[in-house]
Amino acid sequence: MKRLLTALLIFACAGTLLFAKGSSDSGAGGTKKVTIQIEGSAVPYYTPIFTAIDRGYFAEEGLEVEYLFGNAADIAKNVSVGNVEFGFPNGEPIITAKSQGIPVMVVHSTLQHGLGSTIFLKDSGIRTPADLKGKKIAVTSFGSSNYVQLQVLLEKNGMSLKDVTVEIVGTEAIVPALVNKRVDAICFSMLRTFELQYQGIDVAEFRSDEFLPSFGNVLVTGKDYLEKNRETVQKFVRALNKSMEFIAASKDNTREAVTATIKNHTPTYAGREDYMTDIISEVYAGYLWTSDDTKKNGFGYGNVTRWQETADIMKQFEIITSTVSAQDMVVPDVLK
Structure with a gap:
């Protein structure tokens, strides 16, 4: 270097x-x-x-x-x-x-x-945060900032972690898990939204900064x-x-x-x-x-x-x- x-x-x-x-x-x-x-x-x-x-x-x-x-x-x-x-x-x-x-x-x-974002495929049926109820959502770890962002997003929309299924998926595998529909949404970096859209994959997001200053x-x-x-x-x-x-x-x-x-x-x-x-x-x-x-x-x-x-x-x-x-x-x- x-x-x-x-x-x-x-x-x-x-x-x-x-x-x-x-x-x-x-x-x-x-x-x-x-x-x-x-x-x-x-x-x-x-x-x-x-x-x-x-x-x-x-x-x-x-x-x-x-x-x-x-x-x-x-x-x-x-x-x-x-x-x-x-x-x-x-x-x-x-x-x-x-x-x-x-x-x-x-x-x-x-x-x-902040770079945090909850990302989902547009054909998932998710349109608003309320639509996350009952969905399987991936984060990289329970100690990650994205896990906190998920909690705040749910709380701001009258829900809690009990209303979703949280799955831990590693950094390298979390985006493929979304694309392959193993999970309904991922809490990760908004840079991945841009990258997926750039590749022609139809995704949308809830940017964490809209409800959690970071x-x-x-x-x-x-x-x-x-x-x-x-x-x-x-x-x-x-x-x-x-x-x-x-x-x-x-x-x-x-x-x-x-x-x-x-x-x-x-x-x-x-x-x-x-x-x-x-x-x-x-x-x-x-x-x-x-x-x-x-x-x-x-x-x-x-x-x-x-x-x-x-x-x-x-x-x-x-x-x-x-x-x-x-x-x-x-x-x-x-x-x-």
């Missing part, structure tokens, strides 16, 4: 990533080296970060950005102790980390909406780092915003950014440039990055009230056991 971290040594120890500090050293030409740990693996959905690197937006801010990947729990811990300067996890695990006393701060609510990937840093390096955080956010603005400006820009991302950072997606251009343009730039808040305040605005709603629902459904104050975790606009 290109741009592997050179000043950060990674060791495997009991399944946990350990890091040697030193990623804030000066880079080429006097730039400041910072590292971002991204949740998951190298996929084009992180095009805004890759584009900010490729088009020199970070360099314009005096930053040399290197990236690596990990899971959300490790990301929260690593930014909190300064092993990495930035993280890009999903929002809900950060609320969980905060509930455990980990001093992590959200400085850019990049995805204004967030996909967000930019985080440690509380101590933010207090001591606010200017660096602002530089990172400005570059990220500039990248998102470029990508969202036109379909041609999206294609240019996606093509470069696949070539330079995610080569396993070679040959899927058209599909990824459509999904970044329509799903990400057209929906996930935008909201009434971003229309007023720009990309990445953190609505503390919506974050608080998410935290309160997570406590209600016992995903977390202590109350989290979103005001102590979310910076609405770090550039101000």
Whole structure:
């Protein structure tokens, strides 16, 4: 993988990533080296970060950005102790980390909406959430955020888990289970709705964000780092915003950014440039990055009230056991 971290040594120890500090050293030409740990693996959905690197937006801010990947729990811990300067996890695990006393701060609510969705075939007879009664619905695990989303969807429509049959299906098998009609619906990622429709499969969905405020990937840093390096955080956010603005400006820009991302950072997606251009343009730039808040305040605005709603629902459904104050975790606009 290109741009592997050179000043950060990674060791495997009991399944946990350990890091040697030193990623804030000066880079080429006097730039400041910072590292971002991204949740998951190298996929084009992180095009805004890759584009900010490729088009020199970070360099314009005096930053040399290197990236690596990990899971959300490790990301929260690593930014909190300064092993990495930035993280890009999903929002809900950060609320969980905060509930455990980990001093992590959200400085850019990049995805204004969650990715969760209840997906079903149009010929299933499901038209409204009430039609889920008596249906077999798959989730990947009882501990998944999608399982909570199912509970809230049912509750908001006068039902409970007793009114449906819940089946656990693994990540790789859950979409085929829907297509093959082994289950009536799945609670999973809305990206699969787009993918299935792209393949010509007639599906519809109930987006979780319509009844449960949530967030996909967000930019985080440690509380101590933010207090001591606010200017660096602002530089990172400005570059990220500039990248998102470029990508969202036109379909041609999206294609240019996606093509470069696949070539330079995610080569396993070679040959899927058209599909990824459509999904970044329509799903990400057209929906996930935008909201009434971003229309007023720009990309990445953190609505503390919506974050608080998410935290309160997570406590209600016992995903977390202590109350989290979103005001102590979310910076609405770090550039101000």
